Amino acid sequence: MTWITILWPMVTGACVTMALIHLRTGLRQRPGAAHLLFSLNAFVVAAFSCLELASTRAGGPAQFLELQRWMDFVGAALFISLTAFVRVFLGTGRKWLAFLGPVVMCVPLILDLLPQPKALFLELPTLRTVQTFGGATYTVADGVRNPLLWVFYLGVLLILIFVADASVALWRQGTRRRAAVVGGTITLFVLGAGVQATLVDAGILPTPYLVSFAYLAIVMAMGTELSNDVLHVAQLARDLRESDARMTLAADAANLGIWIRDLVRNEIWATDKWRALFGFSATEQLEVDLILQHLHPDDREIFTQTMARAVEGGGGYETDYRVVLPDGQVRFIASRGRVEFNGAGKPVLVRGVSIDMTARRRAEVEALQQRTELAHLSRVTMLGELSGSLAHELNQPLTAILSNAQAAQRFLEHEDVNLNELRDILGDIVNQDKRAGEVIQRLRLLLKKGKVEYQPLDVNDVVREVLKLVRNDLLNQRVTGQMELTPDLPAISGDRVQLQQVVLNLVMNGCDAIASGPAGDAKLIIRTGLINGEGIQVSVADHGVGLATDKIEQVFEPFFSSKPNGMGLGLSVCRTIITAHGGKLWAANNAERGATFHFTIPAQPAQQP
Numbered sequence: 352m353t354w355i356t357i358l359w360p361m362v363t364g365a366c367v368t369m370a371l372i373h374l375r376t377g378l379r380q381r382p383g384a385a386h387l388l389f390s391l392n393a394f395v396v397a398a399f400s401c402l403e404l405a406s407t408r409a410g411g412p413a414q415f416l417e418l419q420r421w422m423d424f425v426g427a428a429l430f431i432s433l434t435a436f437v438r439v440f441l442g443t444g445r446k447w448l449a450f451l452g453p454v455v456m457c458v459p460l461i462l463d464l465l466p467q468p469k470a471l472f473l474e475l476p477t478l479r480t481v482q483t484f485g486g487a488t489y490t491v492a493d494g495v496r497n498p499l500l501w502v503f504y505l506g507v508l509l510i511l512i513f514v515a516d517a518s519v520a521l522w523r524q525g526t527r528r529r530a531a532v533v534g535g536t537i538t539l540f541v542l543g544a545g546v547q548a549t550l551v552d553a554g555i556l557p558t559p560y561l562v563s564f565a566y567l568a569i570v571m572a573m574g575t576e577l578s579n580d581v582l583h584v585a586q587l588a589r590d591l592r593e594s595d596a597r598m599t600l601a602a603d604a605a606n607l608g609i610w611i612r613d614l615v616r617n618e619i620w621a622t623d624k625w626r627a628l629f630g631f632s633a634t635e636q637l638e639v640d641l642i643l644q645h646l647h648p649d650d651r652e653i654f655t656q657t658m659a660r661a662v663e664g665g666g667g668y669e670t671d672y673r674v675v676l677p678d679g680q681v682r683f684i685a686s687r688g689r690v691e692f693n694g695a696g697k698p699v700l701v702r703g704v705s706i707d708m709t710a711r712r713r714a715e716v717e718a719l720q721q722r723t724e725l726a727h728l729s730r731v732t733m734l735g736e737l738s739g740s741l742a743h744e745l746n747q748p749l750t751a752i753l754s755n756a757q758a759a760q761r762f763l764e765h766e767d768v769n770l771n772e773l774r775d776i777l778g779d780i781v782n783q784d785k786r787a788g789e790v791i792q793r794l795r796l797l798l799k800k801g802k803v804e805y806q807p808l809d810v811n812d813v814v815r816e817v818l819k820l821v822r823n824d825l826l827n828q829r830v831t832g833q834m835e836l837t838p839d840l841p842a843i844s845g846d847r848v849q850l851q852q853v854v855l856n857l858v859m860n861g862c863d864a865i866a867s868g869p870a871g872d873a874k875l876i877i878r879t880g881l882i883n884g885e886g887i888q889v890s891v892a893d894h895g896v897g898l899a900t901d902k903i904e905q906v907f908e909p910f911f912s913s914k915p916n917g918m919g920l921g922l923s924v925c926r927t928i929i930t931a932h933g934g935k936l937w938a939a940n941n942a943e944r945g946a947t948f949h950f951t952i953p954a955q956p957a958q959q960p
Contacts, residue, residue, distance in 0.1 A: 359404035362567045366397035369574045376581060385440040389577055392432040393570050399425045400563035407489035407559045412475040415492055420468040423460050429566065430456060433537065434510055436573065437517055441533065443524070444517025452513055456506020459499045473497050489559045504545075511538055529576055536572035540565040612639075612701040614662070628684065628707055630676040647673035647681065661690045662698045671708070683708040756780065807842040807955060808850065810879050810887050817854045818877070821862075825875070830862050835878040841954035843887055845932050850952075853925045853936075857891040857948045860921065864895025864945065886934070887954050892947040897940045906938065925950075 370393035377386030402422045409415035431453045438449050462469035475494035482488045518534025521527075544565035550556035608625025612618070619637040626633060629645050643651050650672035661668035667689045674682045688703025759777065818825075818832055825832045854877070861875045878890045898906065909923040922936075929936040934952040941947055 359400055359563070362563050363397045363400045363404075365567060366393045366400065366570055369570060370394045370397065373574065373577060376577075380581075385436065385580075386577060388432055388436040388439055389570075389573055392429065392436055392573070395425055395429045395432055396563060396566045396570055399429060399566070403560060403563050409478060409490045412478055412492075412494075415478055415490070416468045416472065416475055419471050419492075420463045423463050423468070423470050426562075427453070427457050427460055430507065430510055433569070434513060437514055437533065437537070440573070440576070441517045441521050441529070443520035444513050448509065448513040448516060452506050452509035454506070455509055456503055458506070459497070459502045462497070462499070469497060470503070471497060471500065491559070507541065507545075511541060514538060532572050532576055537569050540568045608705040610703050610705065612703075614698050614700060625705055628682065628705055629674055645674055645676075647675055649673075658701075661688075662701070666690055666692075668703075681709075683712045804846055805844050806847070808845050808847055810840055810843060810850075810889060810952070811836045811838075813847065813850050814854055814877055814879060814889065817851050817858060821855065821858055825862065828862050828866060828873075830865055830873045830875050832858075833874060833876045835876060837878075837880045840879060840881060840887055843932075843952045844955055845952060846928075849928045850932070853928055853950065854889065854891070856921045856925050860948070861891055861893035861895065864893045864897075867896050881954070882951065885954055886951045888949060888951045890947050890949045892941060892945065894941075894945040897944065898938060898946045900940070903938055903940070907936070 370390045373386040373393070374390040377383035377390060380386065399422065402418055402425060406415060406418045406422065409418060434449050434453055438444055438446075459470050472492060472494040473496070475492055477493055478490050479493050480488055481491055514534050514537050518530040518538075521530040521534070544562045547556065547558075547561055547565070608622055608628045610619065610621040610625050613620075619639070619642075621631075621637060623633055626635070626637075629642065631637065631645075643655070646654055654670055654672050657668050657670040667687075669685075669687050671683065671685050674684050676682065684705050685708045686703055686705045688701060690698050691700040691702070693699050759780075814834060814836060818834065822832070858875065858877070865873045865875065872894050874894050876890075876892045878888075878892070880888050880890075882888045907922050907926045926936045929950045929952070932952050934950055936948070936950040938946055938948045
């Protein structure tokens, strides 16, 4: 056994092994065209190696020519598959050059279709046996070569030019290692195989043709790069699984459910968390109609319209809705997502996340109830401070009613009753009764404990009602209440009682500030006006002591009070109420003396006639 009989089977076995490995990879991996082309090229090299070995043992010229015929065809298949691999794997190079090289190379092979092959030799009268190093002997042809063979080599040269062009383009794109390994190896070993064949033909190199050995190096280089891609894909798969595990953990921690809808295949995928949120089992088939059935009937149309707008070109979407579980439990869900479009602008995929907002909604309801309780407590406390003034406000009409009733009794004791006088007395009683009833009604409204009711309001009416309530208290404290109300202001949307509470609190604080300050102009001014053409502003200005510069914002914090016996909740509650009405509340010191508290509330849009 010689080195010739050992090395060629080794080349064949190596090529077949690599071809089988990448054939399996190409069939299982998408895209797998590069692996399949490499597998084809490796099989062709293995076949060429077998023919090359057989030619060294040819028994005569006819057998040698027949083997040469098949070697020409297999060699052409080798170069064609090599060119296709380079084009697909590198993704660069001129297409016309990739097509021209194989065509030119195949032109002289037409002669091999004749009964007696003529592509390589015009005449082959005999063969000769040559002995090489190691004592190995082999057969070589000794005949007249076809001058058209240069066309075959021209085709090979064009293929090499294509490989070089593709490698340079890939190098410029920044993928230099692949360009150097694949392009450099193909160019180097194809040229090396050509030089070796030329030296053998000249009788300078005492070896058989070693073309398959050169191509084995090319196959090894291409296989290495493909294997690196496979390893890279495997690493990416591991990273993707790790990333997916982390994302799932984060989504579960955030109570998020993730879903994806394939619009092309009409398929829906969702995480287990999303299925649990909507009441689906882990194996239940998801469909749009089935999902809609799980939504609250009042929310289905809104959800459908939102998704339709996103698919029609909006891209992103945000929507809130309710889900009714099979046991009747209702969940509040917030959903956010985005629609993906293909190159033609058609929607192909919808990705979204859903989060359970039920606990948050319940907390918001509880917070609203607590805020309402706190506002009610603040009103009761304030009315307690006004108890003396309110008693005086009620005592006046009650005293007048009593006096008028006694006068009527005295009139009735006389025989000649003056009916006109009696009518006047009864009319006065009715008026005083109405006055007392108005005072009691205002007290009932402020003491009322119910849910917030938003309705169209006139801010000026709210201010007037508050000043009627505190009129006697202002008189007792010798404070002049002055109103500067802008007429014909737009209506606002708000809760009358809560807004009265805000104005009442600011008025009472202004009176306290005036009482704590030096004697002088005890005046309280309430102004209303339109700002920026959209919002209504109410301002309560006093001529009191003013606010400490470092505590202007602190006065709105809960449990902070400048009064000795204050609760520190009044201004905090007022800011909460104004914020809930879509406005803001702030304070500022006046230029001369005292401070002014301002709050704004958005005006309702004017109705179209």
